Amino acid sequence: MSEMTLATRVAALAPSPTMALDAKTKALISQGLDVVNLTAGEPDFDTPLFIRQAAAEAMNRGETRYTAVGGTPRLKLAVSARLKEDAGLVYAPEEILVSDGAKHSLYNAILSLTDSGDGVLLPVPYWVTYPEQIRLAGGEVQFVQIDPTHGGELTVNDLKRALRPNSRGIILNSPSNPSGAVIGKANLQAIAEFALDHDLWVISDEIYGRLIYDGVRAVSIATFPGMRERTIVINGVSKSYAMTGWRIGYAAGPSAVIKAMANLQSQSTSNPSSVSQAAALAALEGPQESVDEMRREFDRRRRYAVSRIQSIPGLAVNEPKGAFYLWVDMKGVIGRTIRDRRITQADDLALLWLEEGNVSLVPGSGFGVPDHLRMSYATSMERLAEGLDRMERLLEE
Numbered sequence: 182m183s184e185m186t187l188a189t190r191v192a193a194l195a196p197s198p199t200m201a202l203d204a205k206t207k208a209l210i211s212q213g214l215d216v217v218n219l220t221a222g223e224p225d226f227d228t229p230l231f232i233r234q235a236a237a238e239a240m241n242r243g244e245t246r247y248t249a250v251g252g253t254p255r256l257k258l259a260v261s262a263r264l265k266e267d268a269g270l271v272y273a274p275e276e277i278l279v280s281d282g283a284k285h286s287l288y289n290a291i292l293s294l295t296d297s298g299d300g301v302l303l304p305v306p307y308w309v310t311y312p313e314q315i316r317l318a319g320g321e322v323q324f325v326q327i328d329p330t331h332g333g334e335l336t337v338n339d340l341k342r343a344l345r346p347n348s349r350g351i352i353l354n355s356p357s358n359p360s361g362a363v364i365g366k367a368n369l370q371a372i373a374e375f376a377l378d379h380d381l382w383v384i385s386d387e388i389y390g391r392l393i394y395d396g397v398r399a400v401s402i403a404t405f406p407g408m409r410e411r412t413i414v415i416n417g418v419s420k421s422y423a424m425t426g427w428r429i430g431y432a433a434g435p436s437a438v439i440k441a442m443a444n445l446q447s448q449s450t451s452n453p454s455s456v457s458q459a460a461a462l463a464a465l466e467g468p469q470e471s472v473d474e475m476r477r478e479f480d481r482r483r484r485y486a487v488s489r490i491q492s493i494p495g496l497a498v499n500e501p502k503g504a505f506y507l508w509v510d511m512k513g514v515i516g517r518t519i520r521d522r523r524i525t526q527a528d529d530l531a532l533l534w535l536e537e538g539n540v541s542l543v544p545g546s547g548f549g550v551p552d553h554l555r556m557s558y559a560t561s562m563e564r565l566a567e568g569l570d571r572m573e574r575l576l577e578e
């Protein structure tokens with residue numbers, strides 16, 4: 182048989198750009214090398230015990246069969262209650278869809294809202310998955326460059342510059358992966374008015390909404406007048422409850438869109454794992470102290486890492502307001518030669534740090550900004566300190 186021809190949609194699909202470095206890091210670790218891995222996109226904590234126990238109990242009760250495609254009625258009620266408590270969002274069960282992780286919720290939403298040729302406004306830096314999902318839907322990615330004078334926060338003027346006649350929607354991610362930036366209330370209000378003026382839908386990825394620091398509470402764009410009708414809110418249990426492997430995310434929005442997304446899900450993946458749904462139910466309904474404890478620990482590491490980065494010549498960072506990443510500006514290192522390697526962009530520095538310093542960060546090229554790196558602080562304080570020492574030592578040479 183001659184070689185099989187791939188469909189255009191997957192032939193053009195970029196592999197995750199963070200994967201190459203991740204694979205290299207893991208290969209080095211498996212060879213026995215002591216690499217400090219600062220690339221993690223998931224909490225380093227265990228899923229709280231009561232959540233794991235709830236899953237085991239559900240399994241032993243026989244909750245091992247198909248459930249309703251879009252999630253059990255009880256889980257939808259729990260999602261509804263949590264959205265209300267955390268963000269003041271009011272959604273009925275028929276306005277909620279539970280999927281296999283927030284990434285899957287996003288995929289369902291983007292495929293349901295984007296027609297071939299539709300423009301989707303995407304602020305830069307972006308989480309690596311958004312542009313590929315937009316392209317898979319046949320949409321046109323319209324990058325929105327953020328004016329750096331606002332500390333990395335998206336403003337309506339950035340969107341105005343990027344708007345095109347075929348723009349149909351905006352993807353918001355606050356707090357942001359990779360920058361940790363949070364869009365403040367005033368900016369959100371202006372963005373909401375912009376969306377209304379230009380008849381744009383909004384997909385608001387609020388997966389890091391529980392990980393905001395300095396006592397700030399999450400504000401959802403769906404709470405502004407007229408926005409509920411044109412917004413799909415995305416959230417899930419992965420980051421807030423250290424449940425990345427369980428694969429439970431959810432979407433809330435107008436019932437017609439949620440129904441279309443559920444139809445899509447019914448013909449592709451069906452219901453998310455019944456056992457994981459039971460675990461998510463316990464997470465959402467149970468005691469929330471573990472979320473606060475995790476946030477306090479992340480906050481401690483955040484402040485430490487920011488002060489360390491700010492003291493390393495050539496590196497700069499804005500204090501992130503949420504999530505668990507530092508978005509490190511390495512422009513001050515460009516043009517230098519360290520150990521016979523010329524640094525022209527963040528990819529070179531990431532490779533130098535990994536191969537010569539045994540410390541791994543993700544270069545910003547995959548997030549649309551090749552002169553930044555993403556440093557995760559989802560690792561212990563000791564490893565974080567060791568990683569920062571190694572980064573600093575190489576730059577001092």
Ligand SMILES: Cc1ncc(COP(=O)(O)O)c(C=O)c1O
Binds near residue numbers: 281283418428429
């Ligand atoms: C911004 C953002 N959205 C969505 C996700 C996906 O979350 P989940 O693991 O629930 O699919 C991630 C995970 O890295 C993320 O960073």
